[in-house]
Amino acid sequence: MGMWVGRGRKARRCYGFDEIALVPGGTTINPNEVDTSWELGGKTYKVPIMAAAMDGVVDVRFAIEMARLGGIAVLNLDGIQTRYENPEEILKKIAKASSDEATKLVQSLYVKPIKEKLIEKRIKEIKKKKATVAVSTIPQNAERFGNIAQKAGADIFIIQSTVISVRHISKQYKVVDLKKFIRSMKIPVILGNCVTYNVALELMEAGASGILVGIGPGAACTTRGVLGIGVPQVTATSDASAARDFHYKKTGKYIPIITDGGMDSGGDICKA
Structure with missing residues (x-):
């Protein structure tokens, strides 16, 4: 399988x-009667779309409105919302900055430490409107923020990095044991991102309730250009889905595959 790209390399x-x-298949259906609902952690959602963290x-307002419409919006626990009491003012500063000023400004704004009390506050603000609360953080902060988010009322916890695996190596910080962490959580935990069959399967075996698939396809993502890594999104999604099907046959547990990025139109969403 495959083509030779050089000696010993396929x-x-x-x-x-x-x-x-x-x-098109041999059966047609009224578009108004198509069921696009999906399930995560025993709860059903009408719209199969998640707004990126x-x-x-x-x-907060976007998350509430997205939930009202039947989808899910993921709040970034490592960003502006949990560093500043009035994040709207900060976002306005960034929006007004010139292209020459923007990078230095953003770098300076993200130096401010994350406030745990703001994590709790933002979650409760969304929860107060009876909206689904989905939050995301990097692996290094998962253990620190997981319990806070859960106690504050979060419905979904996402551990997300450019590339995730169950065997991360670092001497600079404590590496989170994904399997142990997921077992400690009472709410669904989504893991990402990955692009291969084997990694997707390992994340499911670690206990993930959902898998984020995609490295570098997003409009704002520079991963492929900077690091040279990634897999075209249709193939990555298909491979992860095959891992999901294998896992389902083996365990009876159906794990949603969430294709993350690279979609420019309604047609792309249908393909996904």
């Missing part, structure tokens, strides 16, 4: 959304 053809199309996308 590669296979992979695909992005622009390179494929859906083939980006400071420029999700704040």
